[in-house]
Amino acid sequence: MERASPWQLFNTSWMLHRLSPLYHGKDFATLLDNDAALKAYATRLRDQLTGDVLAGLYSAASTAEDDALSKTGALRECRWEYFAAGPSQRDVRAGVSLPGILVTLEYENITYKAALLSEADSTSQARKGSTSLPLLLTKFPNALRQTFITFLSANFDTYCSNLRLPSGFLCTALETFVGELRSSGARSTADNTVEEVIKELQLTLAFSPSVAPALRNLNISISRSSLVDFLRGDTVKSTGRTLQQKLQSPLIANLTSYLEAHLAMKLDLDGSQQNQVARQHVRLSKVACAGFVLGSEGRVKLVVDARRAVDQEEEQDSPSLQASETLIRAVIRKATGDQVTT
Known part of the structure; x- marks a missing residue:
């Protein structure tokens, strides 16, 4: 299965959300390791975005955002890809590192992204037919973000809320x-x-x-x-x-x-x-x-020098990437609710 590059997690200002488990048993037994499932949900989302659903949101958007959406152009491609987000790439031999899904919406003039992440190995889900991806990162305008969240709720019976950091x-x-x-x-x-x-x-x-x-x-x-x-x-x-x-x-x-x-x-x-x-x-x-x-x-941005992405094998264990992975793991635990802070 083709995987999304973990480097897509960097140099992007993400908005943080907390997700309850995603239930997909009525359609697919598994999600993260199922190429057919990811393609099916990508097709559903693309059909929704190219239909009349998003059009109804334009009137509710602010004028500035209305202009931004009108300049995106037509939707060229909607991709859902398996995403091993850990920069250390330990998933090859020692278990999946930060498994998840990268959603890419490629318009004519701009590309939007979202990432659904977990800290645990996807093969150790607590309940069959569901997948726990507690942290949702989005890089969308508000109207598009709300459409995407509504899509997740309708297709996976999941609840999404903003993740505030005390x-x-x-x-x-x-x-x-x-x-x-x-x-x-x-x-x-x-x-x-x-x-x-x-x-x-x-x-x-x-x-x-x-x-x-x-x-x-x-x-x-x-x-x-x-x-x-x-x-x-x-x-x-x-x-x-x-x-x-x-x-x-x-x-x-x-x-x-x-x-x-x-x-x-x-x-x-x-x-x-x-x-x-x-x-x-x-x-x-x-x-x-x-x-x-x-x-x-509820915002995070992990920064890495673009030149470091040229030779990933050489840079994957650099101190900055290890620290970034540790940081995003802490945010995932916060979304899960395992970490109590004041």
Whole structure:
């Protein structure tokens, strides 16, 4: 079976959704490893998009989106492809890495994509005739997104909802990404790897209107030259945190201590200090760096240099790709509901 390239997951700003299990037993016993099933659902979606269903949505769309949809041109191709999304490509010998489906809608002037992902091997589904793909990534205009979600609901009896990411999850995701980079190679080069992949780190804090009516957001930039200092804790003496908390989230712990010492802002972004007042009124809403972007509203972008895709075999085990796979696994677990964050 021809498979979609895992590199299609990168350099795209995705909107995140949570999906309940997809039931397809009335049509096909299996889904991910069934080329006939994927072609059948692709044909159904294409027929729906080229019919009168989408036309009814134009009137409900905004003027700007109406113009965008009118410029796409005719639908040339609708593809559903098996998608082994893990950059490490371990599915060849050691089991499927992040199995899923890549949906590609190729119009005359633009191509839209969606990806349905799971962390588990597709052959170990809990119930026959159903497939669990808890994370849905979409790169669609709103009208097209709603049509696609309606299609999934009608054909698979699945429920779709937006996946919001709380402050605690963003903190954990950042620490996980950095931790993977630092553990991917020799200790002597770990800091250099972090600097090379992260470069400048930008964090956005969101404030409750009740405490800061004139200040909705505050952007914090950590330069490449200062990033390692924050990881090591050389910027300021840590206050109010146990050794275990600092080991679990050193970057957030040191940044929080720095803000408290220099800006008199006592924060609890990751929830480790159980400061209910701080957690209620100040939260981390966005993390952005050269390696990834993650937003609380439910958006993610995994970034990779396009030149790295030229020789996939050489780059598939690079620290940045391993860190990206670890990050997307965390998002999948969040969609599944296995990971509890505050």
